[in-house]
Amino acid sequence: MANTFYLIEAKTLGSNVTSVTFSNIPQIYTSLKILTRAKSTTNSTGTIILYGSGTQGSSYTEIRINTGGNGAGSFDTGNSNLSFTNINGSNTLGYFGSTEIYIPNYTTTNNNKTFIANGTPGSNSSSTSLMLSAGQKANTAAISTVYLEAYESVFASGSKFWLYGIKSS
Amino acid sequence: MATDAYTPIESQTLSTTSSLLSFSSFSGYTDLVLEVNDNLSGASAFKVQFNSDTSANYGFATLQGYSSGTGKSYRSTTNIPPYGSAFTNNFVYGDATNANSFTPNIIEIFNYANSTTYKTIHWRWGSSIQANGNGDLGFQIGVWRSISPITSIQVSPWNAVNFNAGSTFNLYGIKAAI
Numbered sequence: 213m214a215n216t217f218y219l220i221e222a223k224t225l226g227s228n229v230t231s232v233t234f235s236n237i238p239q240i241y242t243s244l245k246i247l248t249r250a251k252s253t254t255n256s257t258g259t260i261i262l263y264g265s266g267t268q269g270s271s272y273t274e275i276r277i278n279t280g281g282n283g284a285g286s287f288d289t290g291n292s293n294l295s296f297t298n299i300n301g302s303n304t305l306g307y308f309g310s311t312e313i314y315i316p317n318y319t320t321t322n323n324n325k326t327f328i329a330n331g332t333p334g335s336n337s338s339s340t341s342l343m344l345s346a347g348q349k350a351n352t353a354a355i356s357t358v359y360l361e362a363y364e365s366v367f368a369s370g371s372k373f374w375l376y377g378i379k380s381s
Numbered sequence: 382m383a384t385d386a387y388t389p390i391e392s393q394t395l396s397t398t399s400s401l402l403s404f405s406s407f408s409g410y411t412d413l414v415l416e417v418n419d420n421l422s423g424a425s426a427f428k429v430q431f432n433s434d435t436s437a438n439y440g441f442a443t444l445q446g447y448s449s450g451t452g453k454s455y456r457s458t459t460n461i462p463p464y465g466s467a468f469t470n471n472f473v474y475g476d477a478t479n480a481n482s483f484t485p486n487i488i489e490i491f492n493y494a495n496s497t498t499y500k501t502i503h504w505r506w507g508s509s510i511q512a513n514g515n516g517d518l519g520f521q522i523g524v525w526r527s528i529s530p531i532t533s534i535q536v537s538p539w540n541a542v543n544f545n546a547g548s549t550f551n552l553y554g555i556k557a558a559i
Contacts, residue, residue: 287455346507
């Protein structure tokens with residue numbers, strides 16, 4: 213029977229770190245899926261940056277819905293990076309945010325790279341929200357590295373990250 | 382020994398334009414996942430129908446953000462009575478017409494083979510994202526008002542346009558028990 217859904221790499225942080233990198237991603241899958249269970253040491257917006265050929269560049273566009281908790285939702289756009297969820301670091305009760313990121317056709321060199329993601333910060337606050345986001349890197353290079361950082365903060369020890377590869381045939 | 386529960390069923394990459402894709406060879410799974418990365422030849426979304434049913438049996442609720450040259454909007458809508466206007470004849474979303482920009486879509490179809498309940502879906506997409514910040518993304522939950530098992534899936538553009546070459550359609554099956 214076909215084996216379709218591969219765990220490429222899993223990381224559990226033993227200390228606070230500024231970023232998490234999945235590199236040398238095999239170019240044999242159709243799509244990538246990243247799951248995170250993470251929080252930052254201070255209030256932060258988790259950010260995913262997709263490296264194509266080893267350079268970050270500035271060709272990112274992202275749109276996002278943040279329900280904001282208590283109905284105070286918002287819709288925003290950005291051009292500096294690809295935000296995928298809030299990860300509230302203000303709590304000390306062990307709440308970690310959960311996020312799913314889908315990156316289709318990451319090996320193609322024919323079109324720009326896109327992603328969609330959904331996540332929640334995971335907290336006991338009334339401001340706990342759901343974030344949906346989608347983004348594009350205006351570069352046709354294949355993605356060989358995925359780089360995640362906690363915007364203006366650091367990932368807290370105990371945060372977990374999983375990278376999966378999905379084959380369509 | 383663990384057995385794989387996530388199985389590729391069919392994968393299509395368009396070499397030429399197409400106005401309709403149909404999937405009909407899937408059995409033995411609990412849920413289906415249809416991944417679509419589409420680009421369209423003209424302004425349009427695309428629609429999904431089951432068993433070639435074109436009657437008004439499709440209801441959905443959508444959380445959507447949209448940005449264009451005229452501004453940004455954020456809204457939640459439904460067409461499910463009494464909260465919305467009326468059921469429609471398809472599920473719809475997920476457009477992209479910009480060169481080199483394909484729309485990622487994940488459409489999950491739950492318990493598609495049962496013959497006792499209406500069928501439900503989740504659809505996530507991020508469309509037409511451009512360097513100027515324009516784009517469209519959302520999450521939709523849907524119900525097809527039929528207790529018939531789903532035996533075929535039709536995917537086609539909403540307007541009279543085509544899927545462009547390079548669009549990909551990957552169907553997976555998920556088993557809840559092995």
